Amino acid sequence: MTLPAPDLSGSIDMSHGGGGRAMARLIRDIFLRHLANPLLDQGHDATRIDAGSGRIAVTTDAHVISPLFFPGGDIGSLAVHGTLNDLAMAGARPLALTAAFIIEEGFPLADLDRIAASMGRACREAGVPVATGDTKVVERGKGDGVFITTSGVGVVPEGVDIGPRRLRAGQAILLSGPIGDHGIAILSKRQGLEFGTEIRSDSAALHRMVADMVAAVPGIAVLRDPTRGGLSATLNELAGAAGLGMQLDERAIPVRPEVASACELLGLDPLNVANEGKLVCICEGEDAETLLAVMRAHVEGRDAARIGHVTVGPAGFVCMTTAIGGQRVVDWLSGEQLPRIC
Amino acid sequence: MTLPAPDLSGSIDMSHGGGGRAMARLIRDIFLRHLANPLLDQGHDATRIDAGSGRIAVTTDAHVISPLFFPGGDIGSLAVHGTLNDLAMAGARPLALTAAFIIEEGFPLADLDRIAASMGRACREAGVPVATGDTKVVERGKGDGVFITTSGVGVVPEGVDIGPRRLRAGQAILLSGPIGDHGIAILSKRQGLEFGTEIRSDSAALHRMVADMVAAVPGIAVLRDPTRGGLSATLNELAGAAGLGMQLDERAIPVRPEVASACELLGLDPLNVANEGKLVCICEGEDAETLLAVMRAHVEGRDAARIGHVTVGPAGFVCMTTAIGGQRVVDWLSGEQLPRIC
Amino acid sequence: MKYVDEFRDRDLARTLAAAIAVAADPARDYNFMEFCGGHTHAIFRYGVHDLVPANVRFVHGPGCPVCILPARRLDDAIELAERHGVILCSYGDMLRVPGTGRRSLLKAKADGADIRMVYSTLDALDIARANPGREVVFLGIGFETTTPPSAAAIAQAQAEGIANFSVFCNHVLTPPAIRHILEVPEIDPAQAARLDGFLGPSHVSAVIGSRPYEFLAARYAKPVVIAGFEPLDVMQSVLMLIRQVNEGRVEVENQYTRVVTRDGNRKAQDLVARIFELRPSFEWRGLGSVPDSALAIRADYAAFDAEKRFALSEKQSRETKSCECPAILRGVKKPKDCKLFGKACTPETPMGACMVSSEGACAAYWTYRRLETLAEMAAE
């Protein structure tokens, strides 16, 4: 599909969201150009997908990140990766995505184009199409550049049954790589917190690695991507849902030195910082090495590590042996993560 | 599931979107309370659905309406209806919805509760669950109360094949009822345009009526809901996609007297005004009466009418015999619909 | 809707069409100028063309206050919002009109200017009351119909002491514009001779009455019918014009008797006279500088005059090149004569005001009749 390059010198105005021709042109010139695929080309508000038989998985995430462009990605690639990963965390093979855009009046077309191009690239690399989309424009001061909500549908292979009910004491807790890269990459671009050093977001699609993991060990108990709220939120949520405890070893949890430094500087705990290309896998202890090997064979899991295990109790608590050998509770993040001076 | 009534006296702040416990509590107290269902209760970011076999349909729409509450509905019911209808327009039986919320700092919890309650009601009435969701909070001045993106998945019955490729000259164009109610209901609540008279949005779920229509006439060529951009946008899009023409009869198109009056007052063309509970059905001429009868048996299609037919040409043009018997082109809305004085 | 639906009746339209067909002499042409965009809109939206013989032709006049506002005045309005930081209140009609460099109020708004659409000057006053710390400027456009509401707003602001409210006045007058078309030879020497009569502005006459058009019959020997804006009003008025022509009468007739009288609304006229005074001349897109054709706010009310309150810079304002709006507004060209029509210029990318105003001739041809227009263009 080769359309002539459109004029991208202007900016979005309300007419781009009015439902008329200006919007149709915007969709053709930007979204269809970058996201073209046979499903989207059906030209329907709702798109048919051949799921074959089997169980399907659906997911949705609204992406509201600021800044929109950051080292290692942008809101477009992030929106694709985030939703692919949520499908993968259900053990599902992603079939298709949908994407809904809420764009602020005055947003530069060139930036939108760049974002859509990045989404298209991420989709092609992942081998998963955007099947349908939607575009709304809001008045200046009623949005923040662009928000993208992506939803996803996938098929769950036979025999895969992933969820917190499957947690048992003694299971191993694996982490696919160093934590905190995404959250620190974003913070490093926020006004007043800028770093000169580039810390890249880990934003990445994990479904291929997960497919291999599920193929190697169909009985994986839990997969979860520690995004907003970081590793601490993910593990606390799981411990709470399962009514079990967890015991971590701080020294086993990989954190890049620059990320650790940034956390020291801002008074943050890396355990609370968001990731966008990492997963937590909980499995029987005897499967841990197999799964670590599978993960390490993928670039996304190169630094995978076993970071702890599930315990009978204290129920709902995540505990950790600290660097110096003491004990602490690993709590949820309280409220928003704020840099601090004390 | 009976949870104690939560405290709804406060308002949203950034911590509600931080990924920590405050957010978990918000989800439990408001979203789970109103939207609880076995799928959502899986507690996963991605939810499994048993689709059986067959083709599935997916859709997404971002809802950014202002005001959030309007006669005949609110953003919550609208978000449910809009997405159910998009699935129905593919001839699909809706299986599940997802809902992603972008909430502005300072938004009253009580309003959010009211919206979630309305979504829950709409879902129960429709018999379709919200399978998974997501919540983001943006700073004051970077949102507009709340935006809701709903996506949907459905199954397309065997033998149903709906799409603009199926259009043929001679087919009948049916409309399920009077147009313009939704757009005028919204405008009537905008600052400076208030009417004293209550015009109610037509917001409604059409999938049950569509299921009956598809059962009665599996060979329906096209179904489409004339939402943003109104009937004119829908028909122009179809005519353009099919490379055919359309001929309408202005006097056959139902418009409520109050809606017609409001359009006169504001200088709007009812053909350009949004609907949220109407559909256009294009079918073989011989099936028209059958389908009209099916529609009229539903409250949503009580005033269904045959409003025109597909023509060979002029390709891509929608023409109309006017009230006085002249001819005109029915064009897309240009840009945003603005009230005018001239 | 009373007084509306009855005047869109298909049976009555057929009766009138038959009468017009009988009355129109096939041996000659009838070229009637509808001064008003409102008539243009009604003719196209209802397909009145299709109900009159081909030799009865409509010539579209300059009666669209949006279309005739030159780029300079729009650029000034944008400057008020952007440089002076005022809340600029405008009727919806003006928002998409391109100024210099095709920049519109809507684009200025997207770029951050505080531009608000209002339905009435009453709303602009409300905005001024609600924002005492901000300057609120109402962009006053329109003919004699729309001028009294601007006058009323200024009177109200004075009575209440609303000190942050002012009007950027662009109100214009219809009779001088019509006279200009007929009188100024450099506009088009053949034009005056070609026109067989006028459909007179009805809502303007609701305020000023029909008397101000009597000069047309008296001095220029052109039949006039003050014509309502519903399609049957237009058809009946056409019938009345044809009969005047056929009978050699030259009169100001009034088809729109349910609203228009000879004297109009004296109270509104007095209020306008109290607040406004004639400008010596005003620039009209298409017509150029027309003497005594527009209003300015009197010195007594200078406090409410945005032109006096804010220093507006000198500008190199320019209309879009090769846009034929000017000739179309004078009635000497049709949209099909513009090579941009339907190509570079569409309602989404308007090059001229005639394409963006719903009352503009280009917009009407595009929206309601572009099939025929594009076919004619291809044929030529």
Next chain:
Amino acid sequence: MKYVDEFRDRDLARTLAAAIAVAADPARDYNFMEFCGGHTHAIFRYGVHDLVPANVRFVHGPGCPVCILPARRLDDAIELAERHGVILCSYGDMLRVPGTGRRSLLKAKADGADIRMVYSTLDALDIARANPGREVVFLGIGFETTTPPSAAAIAQAQAEGIANFSVFCNHVLTPPAIRHILEVPEIDPAQAARLDGFLGPSHVSAVIGSRPYEFLAARYAKPVVIAGFEPLDVMQSVLMLIRQVNEGRVEVENQYTRVVTRDGNRKAQDLVARIFELRPSFEWRGLGSVPDSALAIRADYAAFDAEKRFALSEKQSRETKSCECPAILRGVKKPKDCKLFGKACTPETPMGACMVSSEGACAAYWTYRRLETLAEMAAE
């Protein structure tokens, strides 16, 4: 990370733990007050408890500038943002602290106040430069460590003539607070006797040196070790205190020699002395009114003093009822002694500042050690 990672080494921690175990006399208790929240944080985050014998106890002091700021001052800050419409710049630490009626700066922001988190006074100055039409107030909190950056900002604003910048000064001093704990009998007569020594503030001493703590040894016969904030620093300092106690020495020792000297940073001290002067007394949450314990901006710099620029109203400010923060800040109660702990009061719904500041004792017990704490509470 150099000078950080080495001081978190597990093997060295074991060595120190062994030495402490050997040194600590099992026949007695060691009650050491860590004045600083920074120490509290390090002890809990690294589980230093688990590496010292049970008879070595940490008593948490009032060294958290967030915790000791009374509701009244926070209410004043909210008033500056809401009633005076200033841009209020604050370190992230203050945003969630509840004032009267549990209203925080974050809630005021959600309700529309313009409150901005800054990382440095440098950023607050940038905001003032970027918003010349707005008043920008920096909420100055902190001990001697954080005071020089506020002083530097005021000096810079004066040098540059940044007229819209001011500081709402809540800077407080550590030595008077420690003296107050030991001296004022109505606070708790038994307290002074119970304490066996102090872990002295290390970053405060980076600025003021160790000399200002010599009175503790000299006048109150309490051993002091100026202790770094890394967990090994704390452990080594504990060992040094135990040895002083065991040997009957009463000295000011300096564990944190890599940064602290006896004299501190004279340049910073001079700048602080130029801009600020002692307040006769200041209200501390927990300690009440403490003489000579806080700084105010000198009259020479009144233009940069938010308390002088803006009229702050009289208020009925109130701390949350039955919050035990005051007693906890004096070291006479522990979080488990508060019946709200973990029930009504959690970090998401903090009833007192000790729960919201990361340096607060309640937050530390909740975040890192609530298992044990809740168990103890259940047992009692």
Next chain:
Amino acid sequence: MCLAIPALVTELHDGAMASVSVGGIAKQISVALLDAVAVGDYVLLHVGYALHRVSEEEARRTLAMMAEAGLLQAEVAEMAQTTGLAGGAS
């Protein structure tokens, strides 16, 4: 130009304001530009202001003339006189 529409006055308020019904739509408008407006009057509404009264009788006459458009020659002349217009030259 000048979108205007007939409105039925349903209530009069202070400050020369009135409630009107525009084909069933209730709206607040200004009647400051008209004298002696009464409930039950139809007025021509433009940008929130009543510009002129609408005459029921004249509307009826106009419709009647349309219905008899073929026979109308005589009546046109009559109408012109009645309304005091048609002061043409010729």
Next chain:
Amino acid sequence: MCLAIPALVTELHDGAMASVSVGGIAKQISVALLDAVAVGDYVLLHVGYALHRVSEEEARRTLAMMAEAGLLQAEVAEMAQTTGLAGGAS
């Protein structure tokens, strides 16, 4: 209290500003509170300002003392003298 962290000065700028590396993170800070800061110095960074120099030698000594914590009695006294502190009463 008072979150502060060691930073390596990598570049000096006008206006008493400096570039530092905080464990590999580049950051602009103020050195207005210190005299004669040089590239290669480690400083203690707090809320964007360098508060004090960090002494490499003292850090090494401290770590060495920790490693020999069991044997340290004598050295503590020595350390106190070296730094001119320990002016205790007793």
